[in-house]
Amino acid sequence: MNYLDYMQLSPMEKCAYKVKSFFAAIPGALAKFGTMLKNFFIGLFKGIGNFFKNYANDFKTGGISTKLSYVIMGAGCLMCGQIVKGLIFLALEVGFIAYMVGFGAPYMAKFGTLGTVTSHMEKVPGKPMPVRVAGDNSMLILLFGTLTLIIIVIFIAVYILNIKTAVKCERIVKSGSRPNTLKEDIATLLDEKFHVTLLAIPTFLVGCFTILPLIFMILIAFTNFDHDHQPPNALFTWVGFGNFGNIFVSNPQYSRTFTKILGWTFVWAVVATFSCYILGVIVALLINTKGLKGKSIFRTCFVLSVAVPQFVTLLLMAQMLSQDGVVNVFLQNAGFIKEPVKFLTDQSNPNLARITIIIVNIWIGVPYTILSTTGILLNIPEDLYESARIDGATPVVQFTKITLPYLIFVTTPQLISTFVGNINNFNVIFLLSGGGPSNVHLYKAGETDLLVTWLYKLTMENNDNNLAAAIGIIVFIISATLSLITFNNSKSAKDEGAFS
């Protein structure tokens, strides 16, 4: 469909077309993700192939110092006079070997089975009673195995760097000039290689506290690390895609819970996002009304609730809405109701809790929309409205034909990131209702639980880490797909080069 065809559609058809094309874009985005992965792996294998080719080549053509650094790291640098650099390489090699022998290798050896010896009672010579002997700890094996794998990868990178440095040094010496001194090397770290200096600490921290835990949790999704297999008393082991099978098909209680929670998560995300957006835009427009005095006072009233920490407002709301909370007391004294309403805990009517949460969320979310749209509304060119007025457009028409399209055009990326944020909106659900009212037919979940709060309950209250990890991966796939679609369609993806 080209642009002219599109313009001739009625508003409803336009909307339907947009929705259709959004869903039509999903396979494309997945395919693009696939090609990205494919290219990544092709690049990786090509890189490895090149590495081996160069590896052999450099060894053949290199002199004695290069050849020596294939075995003793830093030899090349030492022989060219870069003493400190050479010693650092050497120390890294010694440290790596010591780490592997003393710590890494035993864990790596058990990585395939995650341990075979359970803790058990054993007869020890010289003691009358059997003694408890500690067995393998699967969790530590998995954690340190992952750590060792990462360290091996880093070491290989350092090793390659060592050979490259040696080759370069030798070439420089052969050509008759002198390699960089330590002082000069440090100076380049503040200039040409400044990115290494700046990124070193953040990369290290992200590696330790984001990448390592992430790989660890992804691996846990493929094990049976649940409440029956808790180290150090019991072992757990690899189960392949068993957890995903359980969630989707083979365990009816899991799959029933999962489908129900997934459904509510989507309903919640859609309703929460759009209710806050639409109402926020309307209030922002009201505040922007021409001739209105005291705009900043009104705006401050709304913004005040953004400024107060969210956990305070949420805990407060939960208290106000509790069974003997202020709302119930007020309604009873005013004579509207006789019995207190269980806003958040009524098991016979879970929809009441859902609606209450959505209304509270409106109270929380609308000010954010007001904050972000006020500026955009002021940026709409005034002459658009002027010409519309001359052509006889009513305020309603001006709103639907000028304001709304402009707003949606500018804020779509923000809308999608809010949507993804709402899928992962832990605070609102957890602090308001805690996932309740409870439902015995679901596995460790209540009526208002989202996928993320269910994940929390599974790990913190029930120790079902494997299920939680599998759900985490599913949530990741959902949010990554949505984000990729937006990112590919957004201007910044295409314009990144404009600045760089």
Next chain:
Amino acid sequence: MIKSYKTRRMVGLGVVYAILTILSIIWVLPLVWIVMTSFSGEDAAFIDHVIPSKWTFHNYVQLFTDKAIFNYPRAFMNTLIIAIFSCIISTLSVLMVAYTFSRLRFKARKAYMNVAMILGMFPGFMTMIAIYYILKTIGLSQSIVGLIVVYSAGASLGFFISKGFFDTVPKALDEAATIDGATKNQIFWQIILPMAKPIVVYTVITSFISPWTDFIMARMLLRDAIDQYTVALVLWNMTDKEKVDQFFYRFCAGSVIVAIPITAVFLKMQKFYVEGITGGAVKG
């Protein structure tokens, strides 16, 4: 005709005033209520009138002197220490990373940025369990040092907004400085940072507020180490079903104290905050 147009406009404006006033009251009332309640000397936990009949500072005094069950002063100090240190570390690392990706060109730049973006898409506390075990092995679990490390470590992934801002600072400045013999290091500290004041302020505010108001990470990592608790955890425990009747007024007083500094900073720095979120929105 003109007169009727004028009256119609006046009526319209009046309606807008009425709606906005009602809405403002709805939005402000819970906040006013919590402030009022914190000064209230009533006996019952929940009353039906907003303005208390007896005014007192008793709740605040109790909050800071009665440390038997909830040690609020210590929790407040813990939170303050955590927020200050992780604010300093994460501001520095966010700005450093943002400058690197905005200005420096090196081989793995694109790949690095893509990895950072993908890492940001995982649900945050999927990793919390693993982080707990990692901190446990290095002996930092259940301590505020561990929390500082975790907050600062994760922060550098949120560099995209600052990068977008650095992108708008003219490149010609860098080039001029390079010609004058400045190194990249000097350019960063002496030229770009002073030019980028709004985004520095924005980064400082957000990286102070997020540990100050965080609940879930503290809950996951501190578990039962009561003497390390942050304010969020103490207040959450005060609203526990068995304790809320006794502690509700103190909960209100504690919330007011937590909220005041943040609210003041936020209202003052609103402009920067809006620039930050909308800038990020337009840039995706």
